[in-house]
Amino acid sequence: MARAVSPRRKFLTTLAAWSVALIIFFPVLWMILTSFKTEVSAVASPPQLFTADWTLENYAEVWARSDYPRFFWNSVVISVGSTLLGLVIAIPSAWAMAFVPGKRTKDLLMWMLSTKMMPAVAVMIPLYLIFLWTGLIDTKIGLVIALMLMNLPIIIWMLYTYFKEIPGEILEAARMDGASLWNEILYVLTPMAIPGIASTMLLNIILAWNEAFWTIVLTTTKAAPLSAFIASFSAPQGLFYAKLSAASAMAIMPILILGWFSQKQLVRGLTFGAVK
Amino acid sequence: MATQSSRFAARLMVAPSVTVLFIWMIIPLAMAIYYSFRLYRLISPDRTGWVGFRNYSWFVNSPEFWLAISNTLLLVGGVLIITIVLGTLIALLIDQPVWGQGPLRILVISPFFVMPPVAASIWENLFMHPQNGMLASLALGLGMKPILFMENYPMASVIFIVSWEWLPFATLILLTALQSLSSEQLEAAEMDGASAFSRFRYIILPHMTRAITVVILIQTIFLLGIFGEIFTTTQGGPGSASTTLPYMIFKQAIAAKDIGRAAAGGIIAVILANIVAYFLMRGIGRNLDA
Numbered sequence: 001m002a003r004a005v006s007p008r009r010k011f012l013t014t015l016a017a018w019s020v021a022l023i024i025f026f027p028v029l030w031m032i033l034t035s036f037k038t039e040v041s042a043v044a045s046p047p048q049l050f051t052a053d054w055t056l057e058n059y060a061e062v063w064a065r066s067d068y069p070r071f072f073w074n075s076v077v078i079s080v081g082s083t084l085l086g087l088v089i090a091i092p093s094a095w096a097m098a099f100v101p102g103k104r105t106k107d108l109l110m111w112m113l114s115t116k117m118m119p120a121v122a123v124m125i126p127l128y129l130i131f132l133w134t135g136l137i138d139t140k141i142g143l144v145i146a147l148m149l150m151n152l153p154i155i156i157w158m159l160y161t162y163f164k165e166i167p168g169e170i171l172e173a174a175r176m177d178g179a180s181l182w183n184e185i186l187y188v189l190t191p192m193a194i195p196g197i198a199s200t201m202l203l204n205i206i207l208a209w210n211e212a213f214w215t216i217v218l219t220t221t222k223a224a225p226l227s228a229f230i231a232s233f234s235a236p237q238g239l240f241y242a243k244l245s246a247a248s249a250m251a252i253m254p255i256l257i258l259g260w261f262s263q264k265q266l267v268r269g270l271t272f273g274a275v276k
Numbered sequence: 277m278a279t280q281s282s283r284f285a286a287r288l289m290v291a292p293s294v295t296v297l298f299i300w301m302i303i304p305l306a307m308a309i310y311y312s313f314r315l316y317r318l319i320s321p322d323r324t325g326w327v328g329f330r331n332y333s334w335f336v337n338s339p340e341f342w343l344a345i346s347n348t349l350l351l352v353g354g355v356l357i358i359t360i361v362l363g364t365l366i367a368l369l370i371d372q373p374v375w376g377q378g379p380l381r382i383l384v385i386s387p388f389f390v391m392p393p394v395a396a397s398i399w400e401n402l403f404m405h406p407q408n409g410m411l412a413s414l415a416l417g418l419g420m421k422p423i424l425f426m427e428n429y430p431m432a433s434v435i436f437i438v439s440w441e442w443l444p445f446a447t448l449i450l451l452t453a454l455q456s457l458s459s460e461q462l463e464a465a466e467m468d469g470a471s472a473f474s475r476f477r478y479i480i481l482p483h484m485t486r487a488i489t490v491v492i493l494i495q496t497i498f499l500l501g502i503f504g505e506i507f508t509t510t511q512g513g514p515g516s517a518s519t520t521l522p523y524m525i526f527k528q529a530i531a532a533k534d535i536g537r538a539a540a541g542g543i544i545a546v547i548l549a550n551i552v553a554y555f556l557m558r559g560i561g562r563n564l565d566a
Contacts, residue, residue: 005372005373010372010373010374010375013369013372013373013374014374014375014376016369017369017370017372017374017380018374018376018380020366020369020370020384021370021380021383021384022383024366024383024384024386024387024440024443024444025383025384025386025387027387027395027398027399027402027403027440028386028387028390028398030398030402030403030410031394031398031402034402043408045408045413045416046413046416046417047410047413089292089293089296090293092289092290092292092293093289093290093292093293093294095289096285096286096287096289096290097286097290099286100282100283100285100286102283102286108290108294110557112293112294112297113493113497114549114550114553115297115300115301116497117496117497117500117549117550117552117553118301118305118501118545118546118549119500119501119503119521119522119525119542119545119546119549120501120503120522121501121503121522121523121525121526121529121542121545122308122522122525122541122542122543122545122546123304123305123307123308123542124525124526124529124538124542125307125308125311125529125535125538125539125542126303126304126305126307126308126311126539127304129307130303130304130307149296149297149300152293152296152297153297154494156293181282181285206388206389209391210389210390210391210392211391212391212392212393212504213501213503213504226391227391227393230391230393230394230397231393241401241402241408244397244401245398245402248394248397248398251391251394252389252390252391252394255389255391256386256389256390259385259386259388259389260382260386263378263381263382263385266385267381267385267448267452270445270448270449270452271449271452271453271487271490272449272490272494
């Protein structure tokens with residue numbers, strides 16, 4: 001809706017928009033600032049936006065106190081692994097539902113989404129036991145499977161809405177030229193769908209990275225990702241704000257940076273078919 | 277265009293995801309149903325047996341139960357209203373021509389990248405803490421007494437924190453919808469003398485129906501299971517003031533170590549989720565038809 005407006009009006013809306021954006025972002029900013037303060041200035045009253053005694057000590061201490069690289073690596077493997085596995089299963093399904101829709105395709109999609117409505121806590125004990133019996137407990141592969149299944153409905157829905165936008169005529173043309181089903185997917189559809197697949201991938205890596213229920217219930221030490229890392233720094237009564245902030249920053253920074261850099265692709269994908 | 281063979285191929289391609297999702301849903305559900313009719317306490321594992329509906333009746337008759345149900349619905353409804361109303365306003369604002377739209381969007385989207393335990397602990401400690409939180413300092417600076425957020429307004433605080441986490445999601449989807457609106461239509465309405473409000477009411481809002489539907493659907497799915505934020509902040513308290521259904525189940529399973537009752541609660545939660553899903557589909561499902 002880009003329209004010509006007076007500079008005065010543009011200035012005022014810019015001011016308003018930036019104020020709102022800064023308010024929304026402020027908690028994150030405050031956490032990052034606090035992570036560089038000493039514990040004393042972190043709880044100074046009145047609060048200081050900037051202090052004189054910047055320090056990296058909090059990071060050093062959190063680093064020394066816990067095995068951050070292992071948590072980090074587990075997070076990477078689990079979020080990327082579950083997303084890739086999910087895509088492998090979801091792409092054919094979404095393709096079929098988008099291009100060969102049946103009478104019940106909509107119902108099937110809704111059923112898939114409804115499997116996500118079951119509160120995780122409701123099946124916590126059964127799943128814990130299943131993971132215990134099958135030896136998947138506290139393993140990366142176990143969490144990859146769990147998070148893949150948890151996000152699969154979202155992946156399928158996102159891809160479905162993407163694939164539906166691809167005109168069917170192109171596929172028909174390919175078919176006329178004698179392309180097999182598999183070639184059709186591989187050489188015609190996939191290149192057109194890459195942006196959609198990319199943003200689906202991004203969103204699901206973020207969702208998996210931030211998942212903080214199963215990752216804590218189903219792990220103890222070996223496979224614990226950053227969500228479990230941060231849970232171990234539970235809130236101490238105001239005495240360790242700086243260290244808590246440093247640990248928090250370390251837990252969210254990788255995904256925050258990924259998100260910032262891929263913001264455009266992500267936003268493009270975040271429509272869920274909300275726009276026709 | 278669909279031939280017999282392509283239909284068959286399509287079924288084959290849908291089969292894996294349907295199968296794994298079905299297994300993922302049905303086995304834990306079946307186990308939960310089984311346990312919900314059993315006496316199964318981790319503190320006395322030797323005493324077992326069938327107890328009929330006793331676990332269910334304990335759960336439903338527990339003084340916490342209706343509070344937990346209403347807290348759950350309050351949380352879902354509250355967060356939906358806040359994120360959609362604020363999300364719409366923010367989307368309308370940043371859709372205007374402004375300087376630095378890119379960085380602006382990055383700031384607005386940021387809470388979405390913050391994992392729930394971190395979001396909850398930032399708010400609880402750095403902001404809402406009655407001694408050291410920034411809001412307490414702010415209140416003192418204004419000559420007021422600091423608000424005891426977690427003690428006096430536990431549900432409102434949790435709703436606020438969760439809304440902050442989900443606001444970017446709602447804003448971005450609504451913004452995308454807004455950007456797909458043709459400006460000619462709005463300009464024509466403006467020339468015809470339509471007020472800003474009626475432009476919003478009769479052109480913008482109908483255009484966003486579908487986007488709002490999507491926001492409601494996706495957020496409800498995630499909000500029904502909200503757990504980590506409550507666990508980190510209020511622990512369901514004080515008393516059971518901020519206990520939701522998932523949290524009540526958690527307390528039965530972990531604190532009381534009563535697997536039977538927790539399973540019964542789980543089945544009740546599944547039923548509640550299905551009721552919500554039913555009304556959701558009845559109410560807004562038609563907006564999603566292509």
